[in-house]
Amino acid sequence: MECKIRKLTGEDLEKIYSIAQEVLKPLWSKKEYEYFLSQPSSFCWGVDDSEGLACFILTLLTGTEVDVxxxxTRKDAxxxxxxxxxxxxxxxxxGIEQAFLEVDPTNEPAVRLYLGTGFQVQGIRKKYYEGKKDAWLMKWIR
Ligand SMILES: CC(C)(COP(=O)(O)OP(=O)(O)OC[C@H]1O[C@@H](n2cnc3c(N)ncnc32)[C@H](O)[C@@H]1OP(=O)(O)O)[C@@H](O)C(=O)NCCC(=O)NCCS
Incomplete structure (x- = not known):
């Protein structure tokens, strides 16, 4: 299917939150998404399929660096x-030279996604998720 990427804004909040509720854990509150979307350094994109928003990415862009x-992605997509x-x-x-993200090492689809796009494990953030589970810090360099 053709992939038409579009910039997301506060107007997409409901659609973003609906996907987040379905697949993300821990889940931010809707207010936290709203706040994030209103920040000058936050940039979000999405792709639509016939059912509406299929996938979104939220990032912070600062100079040459991206924080994912x-x-x-909606479960059925x-x-x-x-x-x-x-x-x-x-x-x-x-202008983007490097990117960072945190991931739960047991989240197989996400780890595959990041390794497959050239991210490498840089270290471990102890008790990153809800003060309990460790995260991998991953880095991508152009
Ligand atoms: C991680 C996630 C965003 C990937 O979205 P997606 O649109 O399915 O991703 P892609 O189709 O580009 O596939 C990315 C990789 O995940 C793998 N994958 C997709 N679904 C999978 C599944 N159910 N089990 C195992 N691997 C899976 C794909 O095979 C691919 O790896 P490969 O290239 O080595 O084959 C999606 O699984 C999701 O929304 N997960 C819940 C939210 C989440 O965990 N986000 C990341 C937080 S760090």
């Missing part, structure tokens, strides 16, 4: 390369 804050397309699109933005 969240990426999620997973495995169709939407997330990979969105992530690669962000990494190919002009």
């Amino acid at each position: 804050v969240s990426i999620a 997973q495995g169709k390369r939407w997330a990979r397309n969105l992530l690669q699109n962000v990494l190919s933005l002009p």
Whole structure:
């Protein structure tokens, strides 16, 4: 299917939150998404399919660096390369030299996505998730 990437704004909050509720854990509150979307350094993109928003990526862009804050695909739309397309699109933005993210090492689809797009494990953030589970810190360099 053709992948038409579009910039997301506060107007997409409900659609973003609906995907987040379905697949993300821990889940931010809707207010936290609203706040994030209103920040000048936050940039979000998404892809639509026939059912509406299929996948979104939330990032912080500062100079030459991207912080991947969240990426999620509607359950029934997973495995169709939407997330990979969105992530690669962000990494190919002009001027971007490096990117960082945290991931739960037991989250197989996410780890595969990141390793497959060239991220490498940089270290471990202890008790990163809800003060309990460790995260991998991953880094991508152009
Ligand atoms: C991680 C996630 C965003 C990937 O979205 P997607 O649109 O399905 O991603 P893609 O189709 O581009 O596939 C990415 C990789 O995940 C793998 N994958 C997809 N679904 C999978 C599944 N159910 N089990 C195992 N691997 C899976 C794909 O095979 C691919 O790896 P490969 O290239 O080595 O084959 C999606 O699984 C999701 O929304 N998960 C819940 C939210 C989440 O965990 N976000 C990341 C937080 S750090």
